[in-house]
Amino acid sequence: MSQGEKQRSVLRINLDILNAVRDEGEAKPTHILYKANLSHERMVRYLDDLTAKGLIQMKQEGENRTYSMTPKGVGFLIEMRRAESFVQGFGLAI
Amino acid sequence: MPAGAVITFSLNLLSAVVALLTSYYAYRFNRLVGNPVLGAISVGFALLGIGLAVDAGTSLLTGRLLVEFPADRALTLLASFTYLTVQMAAYLVIAVGYGRAVYRGAAKAAAPVVFVGWAASLYSFSLLSYFVSVVLLAFVVFQGLLLRSGKKNGMSSMVLLGFALILAAHLMLLLSVLTLGTLLFLFGTAVQFLGFLSLLVFVVRSEVVVPG
Numbered sequence: 001m002s003q004g005e006k007q008r009s010v011l012r013i014n015l016d017i018l019n020a021v022r023d024e025g026e027a028k029p030t031h032i033l034y035k036a037n038l039s040h041e042r043m044v045r046y047l048d049d050l051t052a053k054g055l056i057q058m059k060q061e062g063e064n065r066t067y068s069m070t071p072k073g074v075g076f077l078i079e080m081r082r083a084e085s086f087v088q089g090f091g092l093a094i
Numbered sequence: 095m096p097a098g099a100v101i102t103f104s105l106n107l108l109s110a111v112v113a114l115l116t117s118y119y120a121y122r123f124n125r126l127v128g129n130p131v132l133g134a135i136s137v138g139f140a141l142l143g144i145g146l147a148v149d150a151g152t153s154l155l156t157g158r159l160l161v162e163f164p165a166d167r168a169l170t171l172l173a174s175f176t177y178l179t180v181q182m183a184a185y186l187v188i189a190v191g192y193g194r195a196v197y198r199g200a201a202k203a204a205a206p207v208v209f210v211g212w213a214a215s216l217y218s219f220s221l222l223s224y225f226v227s228v229v230l231l232a233f234v235v236f237q238g239l240l241l242r243s244g245k246k247n248g249m250s251s252m253v254l255l256g257f258a259l260i261l262a263a264h265l266m267l268l269l270s271v272l273t274l275g276t277l278l279f280l281f282g283t284a285v286q287f288l289g290f291l292s293l294l295v296f297v298v299r300s301e302v303v304v305p306g
Binding site for chain 1: 126127131195238240241242247249252301
């Protein structure tokens with residue numbers, strides 16, 4: 001685990017993953033890995049968790065696996081953006 | 095009803111609405127984020143909103159200002175004591191919340207210890223309340239500056255400006271109690287409203303954030 005990872009909260013990591021997925025529309029695991037700065041093992045765990053919560057969905061085509069946002073995930077991300085903006089206003093961080 | 099009471103009623107009622115709105119958003123986002131400071135902000139602003147609403151109601155019902163120390167009605171005295179006590183409690187909760195955010199990692203937060211002695215009269219209690227509020231607000235502004243250092247943005251500037259204006263207002267309110275100045279009291283109430291207005295702009299702007 002890198003020093004940067006240690007300092008990030010679970011919520012922050014989930015947000016980084018969701019942002020990466022949203023930016024791509026249909027994101028490949030390698031892109032998420034790079035954008036969210038995670039080890040492969042941890043990324044799989046977080047992706048499984050977000051999929052189980054219905055925030056993202058997985059699409060498997062042969063060997064290729066991609067992730068995209070669900071409407072619930074889009075709504076969650078908007079609410080989290082609001083929360084982040086509010087929290088930052090008080091000098092805090094997520 | 096005297097103009098001063100109408101102004102105090104209107105400004106304090108609007109400030110109460112903003113305080114309760116801020117409390118609601120802090121509560122709502124705390125459920126998502128789970129930050130204890132947001133919990134403290136939610137409770138603190140809820141108390142402030144209740145206190146301001148009580149003071150607005152007192153001005154409306156009696157047609158007199160707190161600084162005029164109406165001692166002729168037990169209910170008015172009770173309402174004024176309630177407002178001042180709730181206000182001190184509110185700023186104490188916010189100050190402790192901010193203190194914990196700045197000093198987290200230490201074994202215990204360096205929470206300010208406030209001893210509220212028995213006050214025989216509304217006048218001395220008002221002096222005590224405004225003085226304690228000024229000290230707590232100065233602490234909040236200082237902690238806000240510390241938290242903000244290195245990550246400046248427009249949103250945190252608005253919150254800091256809001257708290258700074260409320261601090262300036264409480265200095266004026268303290269002076270108005272000392273000098274029994276009605277005009278200074280009204281001016282302080284107006285500056286306090288401007289502080290809450292700054293918080294309102296911040297709350298509205300944080301609500302309209304869209305994914306970018």
